Amino acid sequence: MAKTFRLKIISPTGVFYDGDVERIVVRGTEGEFAILPDHIPFTTTLALGTFNILFGDGTKKYGTLLGGIATIGSKESIILTDAAEWPEDIDIERAKEAKERALQHLKDSKFDAARAEIALQRAIIRIGAKERK
Known part of the structure; x- marks a missing residue:
């Protein structure tokens, strides 16, 4: 099984996502970047855009993030966003x-x-x- 980390996406209406992922690609204000397990810790602002999650079992899912901030750690990353949505x-x-x-x-x-x-x-x-x- 692939190495994973804990991802939490939180909006003003509550927890949008809380679970283990292998990778997430988000759009920062400086461009797209991927967050992986054991990522170097940092905090950055997010732009309006989409995100792509790769789960440990190889499945993928994407959605929208309408700005916010991301705090990335080696074992857990937290995204605080104005709004997040799944396409459905x-x-x-x-x-x-x-x-x-x-x-x-x-x-x-x-x-x-x-x-x-x-x-x-x-x-x-x-x-x-x-x-x-």
Whole structure:
């Protein structure tokens, strides 16, 4: 059996995932990186994006992380995120509506462009994750 480490993904609504994994690939603000067992300890910020988990039995699963921070240790890594979702939990119609709303807000000067841009990125990530499934 492959070597694993404990991964916890926590959002404001509670524990999203808590279990042993062989590897997780996440998107940091400096680019994608993998966390493996016995990883050198560090803390970093996470960008909006997807993650890919490889389990000890060789199965894989992916989802979305909407920003946050990761504290990586040699035996346990903890991700605190604004939101995390599995593709099967994403409402594709709602995500498409959010994308259209964000595009409209970007065109309208009365809306905060930075907030609209983040909403657009979130919607695109969610749609991409759902359509990948």
